[in-house]
Amino acid sequence: MRLLIILLLFFIVVTNVKSQDNKEYLILIAFIKTESNFKYLKKYGEIVMCFSKGAKNDWGILQITPIMVKEYNNITGEKLKHSDCFYVKKSIKIFLTVQRIHNPDFNIKKAANFWNCGSISKHNSKYYKNILSNLK
Secondary structure, eight states: OOHHHHHHHHHHHHHSOSSHHHHHHHHHHHHHHHHHHHEEEEEEEEEEEEEOOOOOGBTTTTOOEEEHHHHHHHHHOEEEEOOGGHHHHHHHHHHHHHHHHOTTOOHHHHHHHHHHHHSSSSOOOHHOOOOOHOOO
16 A cells, blocks of 8 residues: 555656656655654545644655745745645645756755754764665
8 A cells, every 4th residue: 555655656646746756856855754754644535634643743745844935935935824735736746846956966965954953064874874775
């Protein structure tokens, strides 16, 4: 069952999110596994949602904070709400957009630092090691 969910999610990513590089998808999948372990996925017609809530307002499949939604809105000019993070497709869009701006080469360490600490220069080695282990 878990494999089916992972394949479903991968299909959603590949068919609905534009990307120039498969590296982005591999990193994205590692982050999803680290953040929510693909738990709490529910499908409603064409909409796949993740009702996962972590610590400190971290919501959705990528455990997105209100600050990251604000950053996404600043980049795109859109007006997404934090509650939009429960939509898998929107969470993926937020993650890829923010990473493409702040980490265009998709360096794994920079991606982990930015997503977990809010800054490429800050550092959380435990989180980074978790991401690396989920890339395998």
